[in-house]
Amino acid sequence: MSKRILSIDDDEAIRKSFILAFEGTEYKIDTAESGHEALEKIKTNLYDLLFLDLKMPEMDGVEALRKIRKISKKIPVFILTAFHKEFFSNLKLASEEGLVFELLEKPVGVDEIILIVKSVLEGPQAY
Amino acid sequence: MEKEILEKKLKIALQKASILENMIENTTRELYQKENKLLAREKDLLKQKDELEKTQEQLIRAERLSIIGQMSAGIAHELNNPMMGILNYIQYCLKHTPENDNKYSILQDAIKEINRCIKIVKDILFFSHPGLEMESGYEKKNCNIILDNALNLLSYRITEEKVFINKHGTKGLPEIWMKANNIEQVFVNLINNALDALKESNKKEIDIDLSQKDKFVQITITDTGCGISKESLHRIFDPFFTTKPVGKGTGLGLGICHNIIKVHGGSIFCESKLGIGTKFTILLPIERRKH
Ligand SMILES: Nc1ncnc2c1ncn2[C@@H]1O[C@H](COP(=O)(O)OP(=O)(O)OP(=O)(O)O)[C@@H](O)[C@H]1O
Ligand SMILES: [Mg+2]
Numbered sequence: 001m002s003k004r005i006l007s008i009d010d011d012e013a014i015r016k017s018f019i020l021a022f023e024g025t026e027y028k029i030d031t032a033e034s035g036h037e038a039l040e041k042i043k044t045n046l047y048d049l050l051f052l053d054l055k056m057p058e059m060d061g062v063e064a065l066r067k068i069r070k071i072s073k074k075i076p077v078f079i080l081t082a083f084h085k086e087f088f089s090n091l092k093l094a095s096e097e098g099l100v101f102e103l104l105e106k107p108v109g110v111d112e113i114i115l116i117v118k119s120v121l122e123g124p125q126a127y
Numbered sequence: 128m129e130k131e132i133l134e135k136k137l138k139i140a141l142q143k144a145s146i147l148e149n150m151i152e153n154t155t156r157e158l159y160q161k162e163n164k165l166l167a168r169e170k171d172l173l174k175q176k177d178e179l180e181k182t183q184e185q186l187i188r189a190e191r192l193s194i195i196g197q198m199s200a201g202i203a204h205e206l207n208n209p210m211m212g213i214l215n216y217i218q219y220c221l222k223h224t225p226e227n228d229n230k231y232s233i234l235q236d237a238i239k240e241i242n243r244c245i246k247i248v249k250d251i252l253f254f255s256h257p258g259l260e261m262e263s264g265y266e267k268k269n270c271n272i273i274l275d276n277a278l279n280l281l282s283y284r285i286t287e288e289k290v291f292i293n294k295h296g297t298k299g300l301p302e303i304w305m306k307a308n309n310i311e312q313v314f315v316n317l318i319n320n321a322l323d324a325l326k327e328s329n330k331k332e333i334d335i336d337l338s339q340k341d342k343f344v345q346i347t348i349t350d351t352g353c354g355i356s357k358e359s360l361h362r363i364f365d366p367f368f369t370t371k372p373v374g375k376g377t378g379l380g381l382g383i384c385h386n387i388i389k390v391h392g393g394s395i396f397c398e399s400k401l402g403i404g405t406k407f408t409i410l411l412p413i414e415r416r417k418h
Binding site: 011012013014016017020021023082106107108109110111 | 204207208209210211212213214215216218219222245252
């Protein structure tokens with residue numbers, strides 16, 4: 001069965017980027033526009049990896065991560081950042097709370113996206 | 128009789144005159160001393176005024192730079208998402224265009240240009256928040272090793288442009304607290320600038336010297352390049368100040384260096400002679416500093 005990935009971002013340009021990046025690959029990509037939508041999807045689907053935007057209205061990435069971790073402790077989460085000052089203190093807080101995540105600096109292109117997914121989901125032998 | 132009286136009077140008058148003369152002399156001397164004191168005081172005040180003006184200038188400059196930094200960081204941040212969109216859209220189109228199609232190389236050019244935008248935006252964000260993850264990522268490292276990493280990254284350029292690198296003072300250097308990535312970026316930026324400056328020089332040399340100066344490690348990077356004019360010299364650390372052609376320089380390299388060194392509690396300054404060369408000096412504290 002193909003692995004499933006969820007991109008959570010309020011910006012359509014980012015969601016579309018992920019959709020295009022995974023087209024024609026063995027992975028299945030899903031998107032969510034907000035933290036709420038993402039939580040609904042995570043409750044009903046099994047994902048193998050999440051890309052989570054840090055700066056979103058209503059529920060920001062850190063808050064979303066807290067709620068996601070209540071549902072699944074193990075699923076790899078890549079937080080997309082763009083060096084934004086006020087969110088960095090939040091991120092620090094999150095890591096102090098013991099929430100596990102990886103950081104990914106925006107913007108990322110298709111090669112980097114695929115490389116990350118391969119190395120996380122298939123282990124280092126994939127490349 | 129009359130003559131005697133007159134003589135006496137004259138004597139008294141002369142005595143009085145001499146006393147008066149003395150008094151005048153004393154007063155004049157006193158006045159003279161007071162005038163000197165006043166002159167000294169005036170000089171003092173002028174010096175203080177000068178210093179105040181300089182501080183004011185620096186404050187205005189710092190304020191201006193911080194506003195420029197904030198504004199451009201805001202813009203840069205807003206550009207990140209659309210740039211990621213553009214990058215991926217073009218990459219997608221490229222993937223679905225056959226190599227013999229005329230559009231193929233144009234799409235490749237488009238990727239090159241969007242990557243140029245991405246680099247500028249990264250530089251701007253880095254310029255405004257060099258020490259973002261401030262507390263984390265510091266480690267004890269040897270400057271010499273970081274320098275070698277930087278030289279390695281630039282080895283292609285150095286060989287290609289036939290530049291001679293002369294490095295000394297590397298033995299027994301103490302390790303210092305640093306964010307290695309950032310310090311490496313400082314060296315890369317400075318050496319890149321030196322390489323740019325050496326383009327037209329007959330003598331192509333970069334001299335790198337490392338030494339311990341009290342509680343600091345001092346690094347100097349000296350080139351035999353084109354040098355910097357007096358007018359430019361005080362602006363080189365300003366963001367967006369560049370003398371390089373469009374597409375070659377953004378004018379952020381030194382601003383980034385300055386901010387990184389500041390975050391490390393150190394200092395960086397530059398001496399230069401037009402047509403002779405340029406020397407950058409960096410002082411980095413050996414022990415970690417609180418900000
Ligand atoms: N070693 C040097 N020799 C001569 N001029 C220099 C040297 N280093 C810096 N400069 C001058 O200072 C200016 C600013 O340097 P800075 O590194 O900040 O920007 P840049 O090199 O023009 O662009 P960028 O580094 O952003 O690509 C340069 O354009 C150049 O005029
Ligand atoms: Mg430069």
